[in-house]
Amino acid sequence: MNNHQDIIHKLRDIHLPEPAGIFPLQPVWWIIIGLFSALLLSATYYFFYHRKKQQRLALKKLKKIEKRFAQGEGGGICMMETGLLLKNYAILQFPQTQLAHLWGEGWLEFLLSTSTEEQFEGEQGYAITQWPYQKEPSRTEIPTLINSVRAWFKENPHRSYRRINFRRVDV
Numbered sequence: 514m515n516n517h518q519d520i521i522h523k524l525r526d527i528h529l530p531e532p533a534g535i536f537p538l539q540p541v542w543w544i545i546i547g548l549f550s551a552l553l554l555s556a557t558y559y560f561f562y563h564r565k566k567q568q569r570l571a572l573k574k575l576k577k578i579e580k581r582f583a584q585g586e587g588g589g590i591c592m593m594e595t596g597l598l599l600k601n602y603a604i605l606q607f608p609q610t611q612l613a614h615l616w617g618e619g620w621l622e623f624l625l626s627t628s629t630e631e632q633f634e635g636e637q638g639y640a641i642t643q644w645p646y647q648k649e650p651s652r653t654e655i656p657t658l659i660n661s662v663r664a665w666f667k668e669n670p671h672r673s674y675r676r677i678n679f680r681r682v683d684v
Contacts, residue, residue, distance in 0.1 A: 564671040571602045571666050579659050588652045591659075596641065599662050603627075606669050617642050627669060632661035 582591040
């Protein structure tokens, strides 16, 4: 019996395990969480910043044109540059369409079909189709045309693969 008493005294009390840490994950899971976070951040960057890069560049160029016009540069030069900027931006934003050959009524029809605010209705439509070919357009109406182009840029912020309903004019 003494032998049993010695054995019982040699036994220790029951000890609880160490408490778990705040984040008891293995390092592999931390790597997976880090990769997922990086993927999420890069997708956020792409959708909120990178996709609108061309729009920001076009708006900066338009602001420079507007500033030069305010400083007294000729209206014909400003109209030509505004028209070229608008055409280049449209070609970049609507790659599935054949826009490079559009001019006059076909170009105006495309602008109207991609615009919901109708920036190019009436006088502005005439201005965008005719003024680039005039020697010196009216200086009083150029700022409103620049505002219409700016509104169209903001309305079409990134590449669009949506269907556009306009009749294609083949040359």
